[in-house]
Amino acid sequence: AQKVTQAQTEISVVEKEDVTLDCVYETRDTTYYLFWYKQPPSGELVFLIRRNSFDEQNEISGRYSWNFQKSTSSFNFTITASQVVDSAVYFCALSGTGGGADGLTFGKGTHLIIQP
């Protein structure tokens, strides 16, 4: 079975600080996909990034960056120079390819609060 763990339930930082959201996953599949989504108070999950298990290159998109480390089964997300608009719940998710009926397996989410 697949599992995604986001150990940080809530993080509160002051605007302009850097913040890292942790994600650890478990899967028996050799090919799998990792995702990050943002859920603002409106409820809609906003897609941020998709990564396949064979691509361990880190990625940067503006103030956002992702660190994928297969050796530690982690896919961490860093926001640089945080802004109030970054306040939301962030979900890490996993999609395997080994069959079964899992769809996207989500972590419990990290509630990020950016204080002005």
Next chain:
Amino acid sequence: KAGVTQTPRYLIKTRGQQVTLSCSPISGHRSVSWYQQTPGQGLQFLFEYFSETQRNKGNFPGRFSGRQFSNSRSEMNVSTLELGDSALYLCASSFGGHTEAFFGQGTRLTVV
């Protein structure tokens, strides 16, 4: 281009009733998945439809069912509602496979 549209946004139903939720995917997307989000269980996968066929199903009772139409629009039905069915139901559409899924704003179902 238009995003994923879910209707209605809010619903209040009584225990024992049934409910149908609707999802219109992004144009060109043939895969529609449904998720239930609750404070206790988080986001859980319900099922996925692709080209009118259910491809995957999560661990939910048979009271939860769905279907997909030829235009890729999907409906989800919950029969004999229970208080525990109160949740935010999210629909996601994609091109299928393991491509990125785009979510609607959800339907907030309250069972009283």
